[in-house]
Structures are given as structure tokens and as C-alpha cells.
Amino acid sequence: MARGKSEKAKKYLFEYNLLFINILSFIILIAVMLLTYFIELNISESFLENYGLFLLNNADSSSLDYKIIAMMVLIIIAMAFWLVLHEIIHGVFYRLSGAKKDAISYGVVLEKGILYCKCSDYVTKSNVLISVVAPFLLIGVVTYIIGMVFNLGWLVFLSILNICGAAGDLAMFFFFIRRDKDFKFKELEDSTTFCLETTEDLIGKKFMAVKLKKVIANEKEVKEKKNKLITVTKASWVFIIVIIIALLISLGTVLFG
Secondary structure, eight states: OOTTEEEEEEEEEEEEOHHHHHHHHHHHHHHHHHHHHHTTOOHHHHHIIIIIHHHHTTSSOOOHHHHHHHHHHHHHHHHHHHHHHHHHHHHHHHHHTTOOGGGEEEEEEGGGTEEEEEEOSOEEHHHHHHHHHHHHIIIIIIHHHHHHHTTOHHHHHHHHHHHHHTHHHHHHHHHHHTSOTTOEEEEOTTSSEEEEEEEEOOTTOOOSSEEEEEEESOGGGGOOOOOOSEEEOHHHHHHHHHHHHHHHHHHHHHHHO
């Protein structure tokens, strides 16, 4: 028997280390911003010049307040679209690499700062590695390079948002790539925990990105209910509605106040 192996595959319950992931996200943000600064791209000016002011200068109102509110709306819509696109890409690559259609679901848990794509069936190492890194590469690294080459500040801005938002994905990629190739993975209902089935002995080991909660004695402990395609928590709906109302009130005050 190889060192570090158990004779029989065990199921382990893990919890994401959200504190570590948030710190990593901040570090990545600083690093990418410094990189951008050193290659002399002024993101704020480029964003306004290439995306915002073109639209705002063609608005009927010449009010500066109107322009500011309109810019805020554009930025929020663009950010929301990019974050949703990130999760859709996860789901697409889960499917392309073999996951079942009805195992894929999406969720919004803004009270925890989470948007997620969840695969509730067991998938292989190659499947999860491809899915977890795809958004970081496609709408992070690739779009960042395109934005830099063509001086598209708005695209650089969104790419940086995605790169630092992919901190959890990167942390999980390096966690998974160090695991034995025989493992199977599935995410659980609350989106902050997952099950790993492997012959690798993980008891007593320490990890930065995740916390080992326990060894699962019975599959019933991690059996999922039937997935809804999209789940939005009540707190998330409240937050979304408040933001929309605040923007509408601000815009109304400028236009009619």
C-alpha cells in the first residue's frame, strides 16, 4: 500500500475557508492593480473615455448629477452581468466535461457575499479542475490581455473584478490538483461545503483554502434534495430590491428634484 493511502475510499466533508479566500482576493486585487499601474494604463480614465462618457455625452440631460447616476447604473449592470457570466461558465464547463444537466444549479447568497454554480453529483478530478479554472482564464486573464492590448479600460476593469473574484476558484484549483487522481467531488446544498471521496488519507492534514469537518459515515449525510435551477435567498432579494430602489430614487431626484 502506498504511503498516505487508505485501503478503501472514504468520504470527507470539507468547508471552504472564506476568511482565507477573502484575504487572497484582496492580495490578488492589489497585485493586479500594481501590474496594471506599471504598464501605464489608467483604468479610471480609460473606463470613462471608452465606455461611459461616450454614452453620457449623448444623453439628453446635461446635468452632471445625471451623468454620475447613469454611470453608476452602467457600472452596476456591467459588474452584475460579469459575475453572473462567471458562474454560467462554471456550469458550461461542468457539462462539457461530463456532469449531468440536472446536477447543475446556480444560487445567490449575497448575505455571505456568494454567487455560486453547484454540481451536486460526483464528478472526477479532471472535470472539477477544468470547471473551476475556466472563468478565471476566459473572462479574467484573456479579457484582461485583450483590454490591455486595445486600451479598453472597461474590459480591464471587469477582468480585474473577475480575477480577484476568482480567488476561491484558484485556491480550490491548487487544492484539487495536489489530490490523488482517483477522487470524486460534489458540492452540497449550502454552497459552502463539499464532499470529497478518495483513497487518499486526509485525516490530520491541514489546508489553507478548506477545513476538514469530518469523515462521512453514511452517504445519507450528503444526499441532496432535488435541485432548483436557480436559488436566490430572501436576504439577497431584499438587497437587490433595495439597490434598485436606491438607484431609481437617486435618478428621480436628479431628473425631477
